[in-house]
Amino acid sequence: MARRKIIAGNWKMNKTPSEAKELVELLKPLVNNPDVDVVYCVPAVDITTVVEAVKGTNVAVGAENISDQDKGAYTGEISGDMLVDAGVKYVIIGHSERRGYYSEDDAFLNRKVKKAFEKGLTPILCCGESLEQRETGVTMDWIRLQIKSDLQGVTAEQAKTMVIAYEPIWAIGTGKTATADQAEEVCKGIRDTIAEIYDTDTAEKIRIQYGGSMNAGNCKELLAKPDIDGGLIGGASLKADFGQIVNYNK
Numbered sequence: 001m002a003r004r005k006i007i008a009g010n011w012k013m014n015k016t017p018s019e020a021k022e023l024v025e026l027l028k029p030l031v032n033n034p035d036v037d038v039v040y041c042v043p044a045v046d047i048t049t050v051v052e053a054v055k056g057t058n059v060a061v062g063a064e065n066i067s068d069q070d071k072g073a074y075t076g077e078i079s080g081d082m083l084v085d086a087g088v089k090y091v092i093i094g095h096s097e098r099r100g101y102y103s104e105d106d107a108f109l110n111r112k113v114k115k116a117f118e119k120g121l122t123p124i125l126c127c128g129e130s131l132e133q134r135e136t137g138v139t140m141d142w143i144r145l146q147i148k149s150d151l152q153g154v155t156a157e158q159a160k161t162m163v164i165a166y167e168p169i170w171a172i173g174t175g176k177t178a179t180a181d182q183a184e185e186v187c188k189g190i191r192d193t194i195a196e197i198y199d200t201d202t203a204e205k206i207r208i209q210y211g212g213s214m215n216a217g218n219c220k221e222l223l224a225k226p227d228i229d230g231g232l233i234g235g236a237s238l239k240a241d242f243g244q245i246v247n248y249n250k
C-alpha cells in the first residue's frame with residue numbers, strides 16, 4: 001500500500017494568535033488535497049486559536065515541542081496532556097533549532113518521543129547533518145546514531161505510525177535545498193535504518209519527510225522521490241505558497 005503524503009508547516013516563532021488566525025483563513029481555500037495529510041505545527045500560544053480556526057477542514061494541528069515530564073513544577077513547560085486536551089495531534093521533536101540553541105540531546109529527545117506516544121500524539125522526529133558532517137562524509141552515520149538513540153524503547157507498532165523529518169541543517173532557512181537525489185539518498189538510508197532497528201514492514205509504513213528550503217518551485221521534484229513521503233516546511237508555510245506545496249501533484 002502506498003504511503004500517504006504528509007505536508008506539515010512548521011511556523012516556528014513567527015505568528016501571534018491574531019496573525020495565526022489570518023494565516024489559517026488565507027490558506028483555507030488553498031490546502032485541500034484529498035491525497036495529502038496537512039498539518040500546521042504552531043507556537044504553543046497559537047494552538048487554541050488555530051484548532052478553532054481549522055475546525056471542519058482537513059487540517060490537523062501540531063505543536064512544536066512537548067515536555068518530557070507529565071505534570072507539576074516545570075515552569076514554562078507544556079505537557080502532552082495539555083496538548084491533547086487543546087486538540088493537538090502531532091508534535092515536532094528534535095528540530096535542529098532545539099538541538100542546537102537549547103542543547104536538547106538524544107537522551108532528552110528519546111524521553112519526549114516516548115512521552116508523545118504515551119499521550120497518543122504522533123511525533124514528527126527531526127534529524128539531519130551539519131554542513132561539516134556532509135563535507136566529511138559522515139552524514140548517514142550521524143543520522144543513524146540520532147535515530148537509534150531517539151527511538152530507544154519505541155515499539156515497532158508505535159514507529160509505524162510516526163513521522164521522521166530529514167532536515168539537513170545547512171538547508172534550513174538558507175534557500176539552499178538538498179537536491180532531490182541527495183534528499184532521497186538520506187531518506188532511503190533512514191528507511192533502511194528503520195528496517196535494521198525493527199523490520200521491513202515498519203520501514204515500509206513509517207513516513208519520512210524532507211525539510212530544508214522546500215518551496216513551491218522545488219517540491220514537485222522532491223516529492224516525486226520514492227522515499228520522500230512529504231515535507232516539513234518552514235518559511236514557505238507562512239504564505240500562500242504552502243497551498244502550492246500541498247497541491248504538488250495537481
Ligand SMILES: O=C[C@H](O)COP(=O)(O)O
Nearest residue numbers: 010172173212213234235
Ligand atoms: O522545520 C522546518 C525546517 O526547519 C525548514 O525550514 P525552511 O523551510 O524555512 O528552510
